[in-house]
Amino acid sequence: KQEVTQIPAALSVPEGENLVLNCSFTDSAIYNLQWFRQDPGKGLTSLLLIQSSQREQTSGRLNASLDKSSGRSTLYIAASQPGDSATYLCAVKLVSDYKLSFGAGTTVTVRA
Amino acid sequence: ETGVTQSPTHLIKTRGQQVTLRCSSQSGHNTVSWYQQALGQGPQFIFQYYREEENGRGNFPPRFSGLQFPNYSSELNVNALELDDSALYLCASSPGAGRGPDTQYFGPGTRLTVL
Numbered sequence: 001k002q003e004v005t006q007i008p009a010a011l012s013v014p015e016g017e018n019l020v021l022n023c024s025f026t027d028s029a030i031y032n033l034q035w036f037r038q039d040p041g042k043g044l045t046s047l048l049l050i051q052s053s054q055r056e057q058t059s060g061r062l063n064a065s066l067d068k069s070s071g072r073s074t075l076y077i078a079a080s081q082p083g084d085s086a087t088y089l090c091a092v093k094l095v096s097d098y099k100l101s102f103g104a105g106t107t108v109t110v111r112a
Numbered sequence: 113e114t115g116v117t118q119s120p121t122h123l124i125k126t127r128g129q130q131v132t133l134r135c136s137s138q139s140g141h142n143t144v145s146w147y148q149q150a151l152g153q154g155p156q157f158i159f160q161y162y163r164e165e166e167n168g169r170g171n172f173p174p175r176f177s178g179l180q181f182p183n184y185s186s187e188l189n190v191n192a193l194e195l196d197d198s199a200l201y202l203c204a205s206s207p208g209a210g211r212g213p214d215t216q217y218f219g220p221g222t223r224l225t226v227l
Contacts, residue, residue: 100147
């Protein structure tokens with residue numbers, strides 16, 4: 001069974017600081033790993049998708065890395081803004097499975 | 113191109129009642145997955161439908177059931193509601209048959225409150 005863990009559970013930083021969010025997973029036989037953003041009470045917005053053959057993906061201020069062998073991914077958000085305040089979830093798709101396996105998320109607060 | 117839509121947005125029910133949630137998949141997608149997200153947790157997989165057949169199920173009791181229609185839209189039905197069923201229910205569609213690398217695209221969710 002795939003276990004996905006996100007540390008820390010919550011994070012508060014001043015505006016302008018870089019954010020580092022961690023995700024670990026136990027089964028490395030994955031197709032891909034995806035990072036989502038979720039605003040309170042809302043659905044999921046896909047931020048970045050990394051295929052298992054890739055080491056990283058970038059979009060604007062966001063960069064996600066993947067180390068499949070060690071079962072880790074890191075999401076970097078540069079120069080954080082108050083609008084980045086949200087919960088960030090990572091999810092992995094196993095080769096042998098239908099579903100996405102999610103972590104519990106990291107709730108980020110960026111203080112103005 | 114229309115994205116994934118869900119209805120209703122919010123719903124309040126009492127224990128023991130039954131509820132039906134609806135999802136319209138993204139154009140061209142024939143697979144729909146349903147997830148339950150309790151407060152403070154990550155989404156948990158309920159089941160998946162591919163071409164009107166259930167082809168994968170998570171650890172949920174039989175009172176959680178579903179349908180997929182010929183146009184690939186889907187319903188989630190929950191019977192005998194319990195307080196713990198209060199959650200955000202998310203629908204996701206994808207173009208493939210489920211066991212593959214296809215990206216799942218999520219709808220905005222339905223917030224169910226059971227009193």
